[in-house]
Amino acid sequence: MTRKLMVAANWKMNKTTKEAEDFMSKFSDLIKDSKNDIVICPTFTSINVVKKGVEGTNIALGAQNLHQEDSGAFTGEISADMLKDAGCEYVIIGHSERREYSGETDGLVNSKIKKALEKKLKVIFCVGESLEEKEANKTEDKIKQQITEGLKDITSEQMNEIIIAYEPIWAIGTGKTATPEQAEEVHAFIRGILKEVYNEVAETTRILYGGSVKSDNAALLFEKENIDGGLIGGASLDPESFAAICNV
């Protein structure tokens, strides 16, 4: 089974609109021959600028979060309809930073995934263990719990719209990438869990790796059987370094 590689940028809380515009003006040219799917997830304020930048290119637009309700008294939040309206095709859900700093639970992540799918947004669903869990040999337990609870009641048909991102927390922004072998082991484990529930759909689900992916380690990670691309933070902020990963 060959799955098309996907490389997604998670800009986190970085870039003003001017900086986003500068990035786009350089980036689109650098990846025009890339065979991979490319997604950029800017901050909400830069969505419009990035939308203009991706027009007529092979780059898709995504967001970093959404609220699980349709609308209402939720100060500071953003809805799925608003993201669709702004031109987003993808949304990242369950990033470890949102789980840690905004208290997002597996149940909340599940509600957000359902809302995104209901509104026809494709989901990049993040899972990953902490250093403490890894050292206590709890990686598989943690991942299994996040996958099972995060995907509760999700059908096989809906699974076609979900991309999983395995991001070990100890590797995010630390420069400590999981080795290709370490990552492959967890990716294969994730695909095994998906197979139990979704049978052959699990063969087409893309599982991205995230955590200190750079242009010099991306190729070795992406060539592993169950690693279908990456979710890139720090290295996605610079057009040249992100393009080098997209062109792997």
Ligand code: PGA
């Ligand atoms: P990083 O972040 O590439 O800076 O480690 C990845 C992520 O958190 O998505």
